[in-house]
Amino acid sequence: MDSLDSASPQSPRTSDFRDNADARFKVIDRVIKRHQFQQDALIEVLTAAQESFGYLREDVLAYVARRLQLPPSWVYGVATFYHFFSLQPQGHHQCIVCLGTACYVARSAEILAALEKRFGMKAGQTTSDGELSLTTTRCLGSCGLAPVLVLDGEILGRQSAESAVTRVEALLHETESPSSQAVSRSTESEEKP
Amino acid sequence: MNRVELQAMAETERNRQKAFQCRFLCCVGTPCLSAGGGVVQEALKQAIAVQGLDATVEVVGAGCMGPCSRGPLVRVLPAGGEEAIYEHMTPEKAGALVEAFAGPGCSSFPEESRISSDSPFFGKQVKIVLSGSGRVDPDRLESCVAEGAYTALAHALREMTPEEVCQEVVRSGLRGRGGAGYPTGVKWNLMRKAQGERKIVVANGDEGDPGAYMDRTLMESDPHRVLEGMALAAYAVGADQGYVYVRGEYPLAAQRIQRAIQAAERQGLLGNRILESRFNFRVDVRMGAGAFVCGEETALMASIMGRRGQPVPRPPYPAQRGLWGLPTLINNVETFGNIAPIIQHGGEWYAGYGTEKSRGTKVFALAGKVSWTGLIEVPLGITLREIVFDIGGGIPGGRSFKAAQTGGPSGGCIPAAHLDTPMDYESLQELGSIMGSGGLIVMDDRSCMPDVAKFFMEFCMDESCGKCAPCRGGTVQMVRLLQRITDGGAAPEDLEQLKELCLLLKETSLCGLGQTAPNPVLSTLRHFREEYDAHIREGRCPAGVCDLSGNSME
Numbered sequence: 001m002d003s004l005d006s007a008s009p010q011s012p013r014t015s016d017f018r019d020n021a022d023a024r025f026k027v028i029d030r031v032i033k034r035h036q037f038q039q040d041a042l043i044e045v046l047t048a049a050q051e052s053f054g055y056l057r058e059d060v061l062a063y064v065a066r067r068l069q070l071p072p073s074w075v076y077g078v079a080t081f082y083h084f085f086s087l088q089p090q091g092h093h094q095c096i097v098c099l100g101t102a103c104y105v106a107r108s109a110e111i112l113a114a115l116e117k118r119f120g121m122k123a124g125q126t127t128s129d130g131e132l133s134l135t136t137t138r139c140l141g142s143c144g145l146a147p148v149l150v151l152d153g154e155i156l157g158r159q160s161a162e163s164a165v166t167r168v169e170a171l172l173h174e175t176e177s178p179s180s181q182a183v184s185r186s187t188e189s190e191e192k193p
Numbered sequence: 194m195n196r197v198e199l200q201a202m203a204e205t206e207r208n209r210q211k212a213f214q215c216r217f218l219c220c221v222g223t224p225c226l227s228a229g230g231g232v233v234q235e236a237l238k239q240a241i242a243v244q245g246l247d248a249t250v251e252v253v254g255a256g257c258m259g260p261c262s263r264g265p266l267v268r269v270l271p272a273g274g275e276e277a278i279y280e281h282m283t284p285e286k287a288g289a290l291v292e293a294f295a296g297p298g299c300s301s302f303p304e305e306s307r308i309s310s311d312s313p314f315f316g317k318q319v320k321i322v323l324s325g326s327g328r329v330d331p332d333r334l335e336s337c338v339a340e341g342a343y344t345a346l347a348h349a350l351r352e353m354t355p356e357e358v359c360q361e362v363v364r365s366g367l368r369g370r371g372g373a374g375y376p377t378g379v380k381w382n383l384m385r386k387a388q389g390e391r392k393i394v395v396a397n398g399d400e401g402d403p404g405a406y407m408d409r410t411l412m413e414s415d416p417h418r419v420l421e422g423m424a425l426a427a428y429a430v431g432a433d434q435g436y437v438y439v440r441g442e443y444p445l446a447a448q449r450i451q452r453a454i455q456a457a458e459r460q461g462l463l464g465n466r467i468l469e470s471r472f473n474f475r476v477d478v479r480m481g482a483g484a485f486v487c488g489e490e491t492a493l494m495a496s497i498m499g500r501r502g503q504p505v506p507r508p509p510y511p512a513q514r515g516l517w518g519l520p521t522l523i524n525n526v527e528t529f530g531n532i533a534p535i536i537q538h539g540g541e542w543y544a545g546y547g548t549e550k551s552r553g554t555k556v557f558a559l560a561g562k563v564s565w566t567g568l569i570e571v572p573l574g575i576t577l578r579e580i581v582f583d584i585g586g587g588i589p590g591g592r593s594f595k596a597a598q599t600g601g602p603s604g605g606c607i608p609a610a611h612l613d614t615p616m617d618y619e620s621l622q623e624l625g626s627i628m629g630s631g632g633l634i635v636m637d638d639r640s641c642m643p644d645v646a647k648f649f650m651e652f653c654m655d656e657s658c659g660k661c662a663p664c665r666g667g668t669v670q671m672v673r674l675l676q677r678i679t680d681g682g683a684a685p686e687d688l689e690q691l692k693e694l695c696l697l698l699k700e701t702s703l704c705g706l707g708q709t710a711p712n713p714v715l716s717t718l719r720h721f722r723e724e725y726d727a728h729i730r731e732g733r734c735p736a737g738v739c740d741l742s743g744n745s746m747e
Contacts, residue, residue, distance in 0.1 A: 047480065047482065078499070082483050101648070139404060143560035143561075144224050145224060148227075155223075155227030156227075157228060
């Protein structure tokens with residue numbers, strides 16, 4: 001086991017690590033260390049990596065593979081197998097539509113369709129300005145509140161297509177500057193009738 | 194900590210609770226929290242502080258109380274008075290609630306938001322697994338101990354041999370609650386006799402069936418119940434290491450279990466020399482990362498070992514060669530939830546509930562088109578009608594009952610004609626469905642059955658791990674055929690091909706996911722054949738869900 005300070009190996013990639021805020025790699029190192037460099041802890045390590053980087057970049061996967069002494073193909077295989085891991089950057093805001101059975105019975109597909117139409121995107125995509133990611137999930141276990149929408153981690157129950165679109169629009173406007181907010185509001189009112 | 198100290202802890206906590214004039218238990222399960230339960234709890238605390246009642250009134254978080262659609266829920270326990278649950282609580286109502294129960298005046302609280310304990314929702318329920326849920330504070334060990342946590346373990350470690358623990362579970366007739374229904378006692382006996390340097394116990398909390406959240410609720414509401422069950426299992430089979438595998442979508446459940454493990458270890462209720470005996474048992478939490486197939490036991494083990502969650506053929510069974518080649522006992526979280534009461538009250542007591550072949554109680558997550566949705570625990574053998582119309586309060590909006598879906602993507606739909614079927618493992622299987630983990634989704638006449646079949650088949654297509662060809666390719670073909678049916682472009686031959694594919698998947702898939710994937714199609718074909726015919730031959734969707742090239746949706 002090499003000491004952590006010699007972590008970044010003297011390879012051409014070293015500069016990459018230095019540029020990209022080493023603190024985030026330290027988070028990965030901490031988790032690896034906590035699991036005593038066990039290869040079995042790969043999923044835990046990848047989860048931590050995704051939490052600190054937002055998504056699993058190629059160099060992050062390579063780094064994890066090297067630290068755990070696993071073949072890169074193995075790490076890539078695990079990262080692509082599980083739905084939780086994303087190899088693409090995620091949007092600033094996250095919108096998850098539940099497509100579990102109870103939500104399906106309560107017509108959550110209509111909510112998804114409305115959101116897709118309003119923001120011109122498909123489930124699993126991120127808007128070109130990187131503001132919004134739209135994804136689906138199979139049951140959050142909040143079936144009593146169906147249909148359910150998750151906006152940036154907050155669970156919203158009993159949504160309709162209209163209320164969902166309104167909530168997402170409101171969320172996007174919050175982060176915009178006041179002037180652009182006014183503009184988008186006016187375009188919105190034009191669209192409505 | 195030893196047995197006497199455990200009793201003392203329980204006694205101290207009970208006395209502490211009795212000292213309060215009134216106690217408010219706020220549901221802190223995910224459904225109530227997402228309905229705003231956290232704010233309500235804060236508001237109650239503030240109201241008490243404002244009215245200066247800190248010494249006589251307590252506000253605590255508690256687990257799930259059942260009727261999730263009515264959340265946020267608050268249970269009121271007035272000293273000497275009748276307890277009740279108040280539904281749809283808001284921060285604005287908090288002050289009035291405190292005043293009504295603990296204030297000096299005789300103000301009263303609106304009766305319409307009160308759910309009394311004799312409400313029909315609770316009438317037919319028997320709470321064994323969920324007995325502590327909604328009453329104990331999951332984050333405080335003392336609160337769980339006061340309700341009897343770890344007394345069964347203390348009893349078993351002192352008075353029972355591992356064989357006797359296994360025998361008690363055999364006598365109870367408990368069957369695996371994950372869906373397949375394998376007798377738990379038999380599994381434990383096999384595991385006890387298995388040869389291995391070390392043995393491992395795993396709680397399967399990868400509850401992937403959409404519409405099922407029993408395991409999550411139990412882990413969130415009464416984590417010590419699960420841990421105690423695991424420890425009893427470990428003692429019975431001779432294991433010293435345990436894992437709780439929690440589905441990735443359940444961060445709160447994982448956090449509560451983790452905290453519970455730490456608290457129990459600090460008090461010597463888990464870890465080394467448990468309750469000053471020679472028994473050692475460590476428990477670790479493993480998080481899933483979003484793969485339905487990991488509910489299958491061999492895939493689950495692969496995932497615990499940090500690999501892709503792909504199943505491998507059995508035998509060897511996990512009891513022979515499991516995690517890292519060691520004998521491994523895998524039971525569902527809910528199964529472990531049954532163990533402590535069985536040891537405490539005896540197997541015969543437990544076998545007194547349920548039917549001849551399906552003993553005990555089962556937790557169902559009742560959802561869909563019923564007036565009362567939420568988590569219920571009923572004796573097995575209760576009829577579907579009782580669940581839907583008595584407990585669930587019937588179909589809202591004057592609609593009619595069409596079908597109930599059990600068992601998630603591996604189960605099937607039960608039509609109205611079979612409403613009086615007893616809910617037990619065998620009867621459900623005869624109808625082409627399965628007990629499954631306990632999701633029960635009620636559909637009214639606005640659900641289209643071929644569309645439902647397509648929904649589940651799409652789920653299986655997405656979740657197929659891709660290892661074996663029948664499942665990987667078959668699910669795609671079946672989705673295509675079902676898509677054609679719901680689009681109105683299907684020919685009568687397509688139905689034959691669909692049936693053939695069903696048989697192929699059932700017979701040749703590697704694991705349970707593929708083998709049971711055709712069930713939703715087969716059961717809807719069996720009970721709702723006329724709907725398929727209407728789509729194919731008449732070009733119409735009786736429920737008005739499918740857009741058959743522009744001649745429906747009216």
